Amino acid sequence: MKALISYILQFKPLNQPEIDLITSKALAVTLKKNDYFSEAGKIPNQVGFVVDGVIRGCYYHNKGEEITRCFISENSLVCDYVNFEANTPSSEYLQAITDAQLLVFSKPHWAELSQLIAGWDPVKNKMVQRCMHQKSRKGPVISQDATTRYLEFMNTHPALLNRVPLSHIASYLGVTQQSLSRIRKNIR
Structure with missing residues (x-):
């Protein structure tokens, strides 16, 4: 939990009741290597924080070849957030490529934090922006050799x-x- 709280404190100071509320909503989850955090064709219903391990974002292109789009490791959020918010099926997989320890928030618990912590939405938005940036394919540039x-x-x-x-x-x-x-x- 300390890693999660330290991560959030980058964006907003928290008092002890807020910290207690956040930790009460997070569930420790273990993913074994090759387990999925979320799957294509299903509506994402959770937001995770990677405590230990590596998750990859991948999809299959129209010829059936698997493409790895990103790697998400410790001290990062993991979620297909666009589809999570829109309540629409994902087009990608988020898969553990090592054994992984995560702290996971269900959709109702994630929403509840917005209702119970003053100023949570701007914090959530900053964390999600960082998550989206990490998942964006900022490299490699295919024009490079x-x-x-x-x-x-x-x-x-x-x-x-x-x-x-x-x-x-x-x-x-x-x-x-x-x-x-x-x-x-x-x-x-």
Whole structure:
């Protein structure tokens, strides 16, 4: 809970009753590797905070190939927030790629925080904006060559290199796993 409260305190000072309320609404959840936090075709009904582990956002393009869009690790919100708010089915999967510990808010509990904590909506909006920014595909730029994309990934996500399967990194970079293996071999 401390990590979640520290995260929220970046956006708003909280008094003890507010902290107690937030912690009373969060449920500790364990996802095993490959479990889904939310699935395509289903309406997202929860907001999570990653305490430990890595979640990836992925989808299938029209030829059935799986594309990894983002990686979400510790001290970050995880949610398909647009569909969560609109109450519409998601088009992507949020899947644990390591065992993961999360603190999860159900949709009713998330809404209740807005009703019970003065000034919660601007805080929620800032947290969601950060979540959306982390999920946005700010890299890799497909116009870059594959080696440049991998080097950029190494600089941007050094903590993920040994935690994420190469197949997911290759998918994120838009290259085959064989190409990624060659790139890694050439830069050593």
